[in-house]
Amino acid sequence: MTKFNLVATAAMGLEAIVADELKALGYETRTENGKVYFEGEEHDIARTNLWLRVADRVKIVVGSFPARTFDQLFEGVKALPWEKIMPVDAEFPVTGKSVKSKLYSVPDCQSITKKAIVERMKKVHGRLGMLEETGPKFKIEVSILKDVATLTIDTSGAGLHKRGYRTEQGEAPLKETLAAALVYISKWTPNRPFVDPFCGSGTIALEAAMIGQNIAPGYNREFISEEWPFMKQEIWDEVRDEADQAANYDQPLQISGSDIDHRMVEIAKRNALEAGFGELIDFKQMQVLDFTTHAEDGVMIGNPPYGERIGEVEAIEQMISDIGHMMKAYPTWSVYMLSSMENFEELYGRRATKKRKLFNGFIRTDYYQFWGRKSQKK
Numbered sequence: 439m440t441k442f443n444l445v446a447t448a449a450m451g452l453e454a455i456v457a458d459e460l461k462a463l464g465y466e467t468r469t470e471n472g473k474v475y476f477e478g479e480e481h482d483i484a485r486t487n488l489w490l491r492v493a494d495r496v497k498i499v500v501g502s503f504p505a506r507t508f509d510q511l512f513e514g515v516k517a518l519p520w521e522k523i524m525p526v527d528a529e530f531p532v533t534g535k536s537v538k539s540k541l542y543s544v545p546d547c548q549s550i551t552k553k554a555i556v557e558r559m560k561k562v563h564g565r566l567g568m569l570e571e572t573g574p575k576f577k578i579e580v581s582i583l584k585d586v587a588t589l590t591i592d593t594s595g596a597g598l599h600k601r602g603y604r605t606e607q608g609e610a611p612l613k614e615t616l617a618a619a620l621v622y623i624s625k626w627t628p629n630r631p632f633v634d635p636f637c638g639s640g641t642i643a644l645e646a647a648m649i650g651q652n653i654a655p656g657y658n659r660e661f662i663s664e665e666w667p668f669m670k671q672e673i674w675d676e677v678r679d680e681a682d683q684a685a686n687y688d689q690p691l692q693i694s695g696s697d698i699d700h701r702m703v704e705i706a707k708r709n710a711l712e713a714g715f716g717e718l719i720d721f722k723q724m725q726v727l728d729f730t731t732h733a734e735d736g737v738m739i740g741n742p743p744y745g746e747r748i749g750e751v752e753a754i755e756q757m758i759s760d761i762g763h764m765m766k767a768y769p770t771w772s773v774y775m776l777s778s779m780e781n782f783e784e785l786y787g788r789r790a791t792k793k794r795k796l797f798n799g800f801i802r803t804d805y806y807q808f809w810g811r812k813s814q815k816k
């Protein structure tokens with residue numbers, strides 16, 4: 439077993455949630471912009487890839503050192519123990535980025551990094567000539583921030599938002615990682631009713647169902663590090679077995695999603711089927727303002743359209759105001775809406791209990807949180 443410095447990368451604003459997820463899995467963490475550092479062994483690489491719902495990727499931090507010149511970069515990269523992680527036939531593409539640093543030419547930094555690793559691998563393995571790179575893939579990144587180079591290797595492959603259930607997507611699907619974060623922030627628990635009245639392809643409802651039944655988000659997908667020699671098959675079998683044991687498939691759920699567009703509802707249903715929630719989530723075609731319920735203490739989470747054209751914006755504003763009015767009839771329900779509309783509270787007719795700035799891709803949004811009051815039955 440080897441001890442690795444690891445980092446879970448996260449979208450801006452979601453680092454604290456990823457840190458909480460890691461702490462809940464038993465790791466000590468250190469958070470920086472977009473990054474949550476932790477330590478672990480081979481088993482932890484597999485386990486965190488399988489379980490993190492809000493992180494983008496899990497990477498191995500191979501090393502970090504000051505690099506103000508190409509020579510420093512070359513020597514620093516060459517000094518790192520690449521042969522302990524990669525086999526001699528590894529394919530290793532190098533990507534790069536540079537922020538506020540003397541070494542700003544990213545293509546040059548990438549090729550110097552590549553050359554330094556080749557030289558190290560050839561020396562250690564006593565090879566002459568080129569390395570063939572016919573083996574498993576190790577995606578390396580050289581990232582230079584304020585003249586400090588950090589070398590990482592991606593252990594996830596496709597981003598962790600790819601859970602493997604999305605058959606098709608609608609026009610503006612939320613990333614699964616953000617959808618999971620919205621559910622976590624709401625503190626929804628599976629004994630409470632859950633509704634997404636703008637469900638689109640069903641992302642938020644599906645993430646809620648996986649959280650509700652404690653299903654590992656990565657259970658149905660593969661990771662690039664599954665191909666690596668030191669990440670033995672037994673490790674993956676073990677973490678998948680653990681995940682299977684931890685899942686609570688019998689947990690009843692009261693999750694529903696609706697959308698005005700019947701085509702979206704069909705997509706949501708297909709995604710639910712793929713995720714193994716076939717009949718467990720109730721998806722139907724409905725206009726948001728037709729929502730009615732006898733249930734108490736429910737949670738409504740939605741991502742209403744933002745509206746691009748002038749007529750559209752007005753209609754959406756009217757709809758938000760109507761939702762605010764409609765939800766007055768359900769005082770024990772908590773309503774959470776992710777919207778880029780800055781006048782959302784004004785339209786909704788109530789000051790949000792809390793707001794949180796979040797990015798939906800490149801769109802700056804707020805997560806407006808209107809808490810319900812507890813019902814008498816509790």
Ligand SMILES: C[S@@+](CC[C@H](N)C(=O)[O-])C[C@H]1O[C@@H](n2cnc3c(N)ncnc32)[C@H](O)[C@@H]1O
Nearest residue numbers: 611612636637638639641697698699725726743
């Ligand atoms: C931004 S998208 C939601 C995307 C969704 N979160 C996902 O991950 O796929 C907004 C959705 O609201 C739906 N919509 C627009 N007006 C609506 C209304 N009045 N009632 C219900 N749904 C509506 C649209 O059809 C669209 O699917």
